[in-house]
Amino acid sequence: MIGVLPDLPPNVAGFRASGEVTKDDFEKVIFPEVKKHREQTGKLNFVFYVDTPLKNFSIGAWIRDIWLGMKQFASWRKIAIISDVEKIRNFTDNISFLLPGEYRGVSVDQLEAAIRWAAMEDQEPDPEDAIPEHIERLLPPQERGKSTVTSAQVGVSKEADARYIFERTTNRLFNVNEWTDHCGALTAGFQLTDDEGKPLMGRAAEGDYIRVDIPGPSMSEGRGYDWVRIEKIQQPAVIAPGAISLMQVRPCPNPQIKDTTITAHFLQEHATSTFIIEWGDKKVSATVYRRNEVPNTEHPGVADKVRNVVVGTLGAMGLSKIQWKALVQGLLERE
Incomplete structure (x- = not known):
């Protein structure tokens, strides 16, 4: 199941995955919320709290996750993946220089700090x-x-x-x-x-x-x-x-x-x-x-x-x- 994280800054889309995650969770929860933020700001600041083992993501969920990345490739700005699983955090940090936008793997106790980071506007370029x-x-x-x-x-x-x-x-x-x-x-x-x-x-x-x-x-x-x-x-x-x-x-x-x-x-x-x-x-x-x-x-x-x-x-x-x-x-x- 995926739910929307409450009380987030208006420029951040946030979700929490718990229990079994299916294709419908992406289509009924994530996709509409991402579309709304994309239309409002043109960019995506994304916080995803993974509070369930990855094995609980169905094949359909993984396919929709890949499709989400394909469709929004040009929009990613700041992405924080929240998990107490060290491998997930390390993987997120290691791919950050390869993908569009900025990625951070963050432990659960740093959730609020991750949200503040995602909401922070870019500084003017030097x-x-x-x-x-x-x-x-x-x-x-x-x-x-x-x-x-x-x-x-x-x-x-x-x-x-x-x-x-x-x-x-x-x-x-x-x-x-x-x-x-x-x-x-x-x-x-x-x-x-x-x-x-x-x-x-x-x-x-x-x-x-x-x-x-x-x-x-x-x-x-x-x-x-x-x-x-x-x-x-x-x-x-x-x-x-x-x-x-x-x-x-x-x-x-x-x-x-x-x-x-x-x-x-x-x-x-x-x-x-x-x-x-x-x-x-x-x-x-x-x-x-x-x-x-x-x-x-x-x-x-x-x-x-x-x-x-x-x-x-x-x-x-x-x-x-x-x-x-x-x-x-x-x-x-x-x-």
Whole structure:
């Protein structure tokens, strides 16, 4: 059984699970309450008090729980899971950096503190953390889903050194087939292809495709891979302080399948990854700006939907925070 926690702040949805938990508990209690909060605030602050063994959740309840995550992916803000089971709390804390929003596993005696945390409004961002206006103009607007920024930089004191690092990093960015070589522990594989999905050698160009090999189950439409198309490339006419090199990619249909419009990627076609190499003031930076990330659950079959939600939440967020970090560092720093 699931009930609504009473006397909560207006911007927090809270529930307590006790006894046997069924599909109907999600559909009759959680879903309407979540919908109400989503319509009122556009975001979800969620407190879930698990006062029953997990074995008491029926299969139908687990399916509805997964579906809740799929439908509200872009809305999660603060999520507190309340339990005296240490494994549940540890699992919640360990996945917090992979999923949208902030997650905390909290013991029962800290329930009130968890509610206060969930209700706390975000502070204004530090102006120093804001994306510079000249970079923002190069990026698509953030309109839905998740956005992330992953960056690395190298300090330089001599202009000659900065020029060398900028040119080397730019060359590495456009040599997609060598990305894995530069990234050490990066586990995804990348292959540049033409508009028929045939492998290409050399530097990337607008209109080329990148075949991404992510470990684990693959999407059937991609025939074992996820696919993106290079939609924009920008290089400076003059290499000097302030120079920028850019490549932007977007999920797309598998070019090996003619006349298909189904996006062969774990994210929807609205998502973009924009790679920018910049020669700034006494530094050269490599950054990937990922925007409008929503798992691709619109067209695929049931198996692909589950795969895309898992990869889109765990894989995409983990890749952007860990493996994309390895990419920008590898492009910039490794000899």
